[in-house]
Amino acid sequence: MSLKDRISEDLKAAMKSKEKLRLETIRSIKKALLEKEVSLRPSGQTDLTEAQEMELLLQQAKQRRDSIEQYQQAGRTDLADQEAQELAILEAYLPAQLSDDELSKIIDEIITEVGATSLKDLGKVMGTAIQRVKGQADGKKIQALVKAKLSE
Template sequence: MSLKDQIGEDIKTAMKAKDKIRLETVRSIKKAILEKEVSVRPSGQTELTEAQEIEILVQLAKQRRDSIAQYEQAGRTELAAQESQELTILEEYLPKQLSDAEVEQAIAEIIAQVGATSAKDMGKVMGPAMQQLKGKADGQKVQAIVKAKLGG
């Protein structure tokens, strides 16, 4: 079942359960998928690839994390709590997140592959790291681990 089909089923389930936050969150995912599908049609693509779907989910999750941080900074705990609930729902659709140890191991392998030795080589490592870990680890966490390993 594609993500789009799964979202359609989950919208029906949330409507029946009268789960307002889940319904709004799942609808926002559907909206993002439809917008992306429209944007790729001119290139002849009719359906999104799994990587494109994950990219959308990662982007939506990042937006929620940023909003949570901003609301907490402004003392708006009720809004931060709502964003946090939405983030939890979004994460159900994302691939299982890797642990810090798994991310560190993957980055160590990439550093060895590209022959990175100092902070100057960070760009050489970040490209392959983000490609390999996309949707499986937060980009900021990956960047922090790469910096630490390269002594930056």
């Protein structure tokens, strides 16, 4: 089942069950996908590729995480909670997230592969790590782990 089909099915289910937040979140995802699709039409592309869909979902998740952080700093826990609930709904469409142990092992492998020895090699390690775990771990989390390992 394609992402579009899955979202349409989930949208119908949310309407039937009258889950307002779920419905609004899924509508926002559908809207973002449609807008991206329309923006690509002039280049001759009619449908989004899986990679483009994943990139858009990751972007949406990142926006939610950033909003949560900002709301928490501003003391608006009500809005932070709503964003967190939206993020949870959104994450259902993303690949499973790596555990800290799995991510740590992958980063160790990458550090060995690129021959990184200090924080000067952060860029090399980050570039490879982001490509390898795309969608399976948050960039801030990856960066924190890489920095910790390279500064040991």
